[in-house]
Amino acid sequence: MKIPPPDTKEYKEYFEVKLKGGHPNSGLAKYLQNDRKVLSFGIVWDDQTLEGGLKFYTLNFFLADDTVEVKEIAEQNNGKDPFPMLLRRSKVPKEPLLTHYPGMNLKKEEHYKAEDLVIGKTINIFSRPCLIYDCDEFTKGWFKEVLGIEQVPIDLKKHKPTKFWQPVPPYNGFGSEEDSLGSVYSLQPKPPRKDVNKMFTFEI
Numbered sequence: 001m002k003i004p005p006p007d008t009k010e011y012k013e014y015f016e017v018k019l020k021g022g023h024p025n026s027g028l029a030k031y032l033q034n035d036r037k038v039l040s041f042g043i044v045w046d047d048q049t050l051e052g053g054l055k056f057y058t059l060n061f062f063l064a065d066d067t068v069e070v071k072e073i074a075e076q077n078n079g080k081d082p083f084p085m086l087l088r089r090s091k092v093p094k095e096p097l098l099t100h101y102p103g104m105n106l107k108k109e110e111h112y113k114a115e116d117l118v119i120g121k122t123i124n125i126f127s128r129p130c131l132i133y134d135c136d137e138f139t140k141g142w143f144k145e146v147l148g149i150e151q152v153p154i155d156l157k158k159h160k161p162t163k164f165w166q167p168v169p170p171y172n173g174f175g176s177e178e179d180s181l182g183s184v185y186s187l188q189p190k191p192p193r194k195d196v197n198k199m200f201t202f203e204i
Helices: 006-018 028-034 137-147 177-185 196-201
Strands: 038-047 053-062 067-072 085-090 122-124 129-135
Touching: 038 137, 053 129, 129 137
Parallel strands: none
Antiparallel strands: 038 053, 038 129, 053 067, 067 085, 122 129
């Protein structure tokens, strides 16, 4: 039996799907068995660019089809614009092969699988080396039950922001003391609220 080369097979599958024809569904059993099962990891990327630094993300691995999505962990007042998604849900190759058209490269891409995501290892997400340092309880139980691997989180010492104490300036004598505090606590000071109960109680 003559086996067609991988590029010819890939061409045929591409044109069949493009022409609304056959849709290969070889992973149906895996999908039905692992639907809605997601492994969640904590990863960190040491960005070496000028405005970089340590960036923390949540990596979700979908067992149904071995796809990966990476979401940024937003931190308040970190001076960076929020960018929620680093990677949309897709398969992540270990070494990406960039081609202009299906079938141009005869090499087969190797994608990351569940057994590759072990705490302490570094994975390459499109030229971004990311260290896996933590995972959730479901992921720990799944690895121990299915693969027999004990996931031990790594304690990363995060830099705590420095807190500065700013004393309240003294009363300047203009208006009431509440009016002066209003200009301290807000850029657009509002008039103090009137205590209606006190007005009615001590009304003469």
